[in-house]
Amino acid sequence: MVTSTNLLKKSIFALSIFIVVLFAIFPFIQMLSTSLKYQWDWGNPSLIPSKLNIDAYKELLNIGQAEKEVPQSVLNLLEENTELSKKQKKEILDKYKSTGDVFPFFKFFFNSLILAFSSAFISVLIAIFGAYSFSRVRYKGRGIIQRSVLLVYMFGPILLLIPLYILSAKFGLISTSVGAFITLMTIYMVLTLPVSLYMLGNYFRTIPYSIEESALIEGCSRFGVIWRIVIPLSISIIVTVFIYAFMIAWNEYLFASVFLKSFAELNTLPLGLRQLFVSKNAIWDRIMAASMLSAIPVIVLFMLIQKQLTGGMTAGGVKE
Amino acid sequence: MNSDSVISKSIFTRGSILEDREKKFGWFLILPSLIIIVSLVLYPIVYNIFLSFFEVKVTGNNEFTGIQNHLNIITDPAFWQSVTTSIVYVLFTTLGTTLVGLCVALLMNRKFPLRGLVRSLILLPYVAPVIAVVYSWQFIFDPVNGIFMHIAYDKLHLFTERINLIRSPDTSIYVAILFGIWKNFPFSYLMILAGLQAIDTGLYEAAEIDGCKGWQKFRYITFPEIYFLLGSIILLRAIWNFNKFEEVFLLTQNVKVLPIYTYLKAFTGIMDIGHGAAIAMIQFILLIGFILIYVKRVLKW
Structure with a gap:
């Protein structure tokens, strides 16, 4: 009797966990499944493709696209025509590789990578010093600073979008592609700075002060303490915050859509x-x-x- | 004793020169962050208020119009429509994420095999780019190919025909709310779980001795212990959901919550930045009003 109610309880528990996981990851499974299906297979509710189709990936990653789209007559013509040099032939063939224009994945990937990496890097660098300042150094006014950083949480992106757009337009920053790119990078840095400050500040407070103190006694400068002790001790949280900031910038759509509107090559x-x-x-x-x-x-x-991040998020503030 | 008092003992007792140096050092370190936040967050907000009193031209001089923009906005029925949509959206997404988050946190608070894996999997909606998951949702609700209509129409006969729930103006908000809950419940779950794990297990043992059953334990121990945590999470989620743009805009064009209304006014068609700035300002005032009432009533500060 006892074991059977236990078993029932256990299976209800397992079923609930299963439902939660399914709810969370179903759209991802659907995504993977559809990306591997042929058109005639889309209406089929089964998640396993009847026939595996990797053309979409090949097309996006530009694998094996070279000869596919070139009409046979053109290939024949090129073969018969001996007067054309190899380079000229290649140029003609390139004209038929149209798929790069559909979704130049690598170009977008590269743009996203530079933007997200540089903004996250600068944000974390500035935040290390800022967070050390308000978690470790004692001076008047640091409480106010800490709270005003919190205030930034309340401002929605749309509230910043309009003034930042007008300001950058008036300063002529978004009339050139380089200017627009750097402006956007700076904005991403600003958007990720509060979360970096918070997560780092919360972690720095957990480092025992006695370690820093003994270094100071040994004649280490205050900067030396940050560089030789605080950073090495918190390297894992620094990496975590960097990646989190990177992810925020990588996922961002609204600002990019406004600031890069006229620069298709930077999308x-x-x-x-x-x-x-x-x-x-x-x-x-x-x-x-x-x-x-x-x-x-x-x-x-x-x-x-994952582990570091969930710890860091729950220990302090986190911004989306 | 926290680290602050240790610092003060070790350094400040040595005299005011050190104290002064400490102060300079502190300001020096925080200065870059401060300059960035003041010049690129606080100043733009003030500038936005300034802009809302003008007819703004991207090139050329702005024309002062006083409170005409604000008046135009608050007499526009479309604006109030958008306010209503926003309230419905915020209310249901916030309650939904918190409720789902609470249930999941209660489940995950137990030990079971593969818990680590389950944990990472259920955080995926929160970390994945919005743009990458909206199209999967579009496909799920696609009237021809989607699995939702396959189940709801073919199997359960809930609809009289295969309709596009995301495209049709009456139903798109429900999908947007469901999407919002799906995307953000992991955040609430994480926060609530951290709160649950901080509850002293001795309380439960004492309650068991007194003969408390499962529900009573939740009602009299768990809930009071996490009341303020829940209150704060709801507040944060309400603020963030109120400001949500991408999660709604990229999924459907039919749910015009306030940020989308602002965006459409300011950046599409005849770009009307002045009106956009006015809406953004009114939106912010509404948010502040909500926060003040909420903090007083629910968090009892």
Whole structure:
């Protein structure tokens, strides 16, 4: 009797866990499944493709696209024509490789990578000193500073978007592609700075002060303490905060859509994906494959820092 | 004793020169962060208020119009429509994420095999880029191919025809709310779980001796212990959901919450920045009002 109610309880528990996990990851499974299906297979509710289709990935990653789209007559013509040099032949062939224009994945990926990496790097660098200042150094006014950083949590992106757009337009920053790119990078840095300050500040408080004190007694300078003791001791949380800031910038759409509107060559992955969806090239398997490719870097990074991040998020403030 | 008092003992007793140096050092370190936040967050907010009194031209001079922008906005029925949409959206997403988050946290507070894996999996909605998951949702609710209509129409006969829930104006808000809950419940779950784990297990043991059953334990111990935590999480989520743009805009064009209304006014068609700034300002005032009432009533500060 006891064991049977226990068994029932256990299976209800297992079932609830299963439902929660399914709820959380079903859209990801659906994404993967559709990205691997042929068009005739889309309506099939089964998540396992009847026949595996990796064309969408090949197309986006530009693998084996070289000869596929070139009409046979052109190939024949090129072969018969001996007067053309190799270089000229290649140029003609390149004209038929149109898929790069549909969704130049690597270009978007590269743009996103530079933006997210540089903004996260600068944000964390500035935050290390700022967080050390208000978690360790004692002076008047640091409480107010700490609270005003908290205040930034309340401002929605839309409230900042309008004034920042007008300011950068009036200063002529968004009339050139380089200017727009740097402006956007600075904005991402600002958006990630509060969370970096908070998570680092909360961690620095847990480092025993006696370690720093003994270094000071040994003749280490205050900067030396930060450089030789605080940073090495908190390297794992620094990496975590960096990756979190990186993810915020990587995922951002709104600011990018406004600031990079007239610079197609600088578009980030989210912008490219949006354009793919609204263009005539929108085909489900292609969209899903592009979604997978945009999500995978973030998911991999997240898995690397998962434990640290959940600790850091719950210990202090966290901003989206 | 916290580290602050240790610092003060070890350094400040040595005299005011050190104290002064300490102060300079502190300001020196915080200065870059401070300059950035003041010049790129606080100043723009003030500038936004300033802009709302002008007819703004991206190139050329702005034209002062007083409170005309604000008046135009608050007499526009579309604005109030948008306020209503926002309230509905914020109310249901906030309650939904908190409720789902609480249930999941209660489940995850027990030990079971593969818990580590389950933990990472259920955080995925929160960390994945919005843009990468909206299209998967679009596909799930696609009237022709989607699994939702396959189940709801073919199997359960809940609908009389296969309709596009995301495209149709009446139903899109429900999908947006569901999407918001799905995307953000991991955050609430994480915070609540941290709160649950901080509860002294002795309390439960004492309650068991007094003959408390499962529900009573939740009602009389767990809930009071995490009341203020829940209150703060709801507040944070309400603020963030009120400011949400991408999660709604990228999923559906039909749910015009306030940030989307602002965006459409300011950046599409005839770009009307002045009106956009006015809406953003009114939106912010509404938010502050809500926060003040909430903090007083629920958090009892």
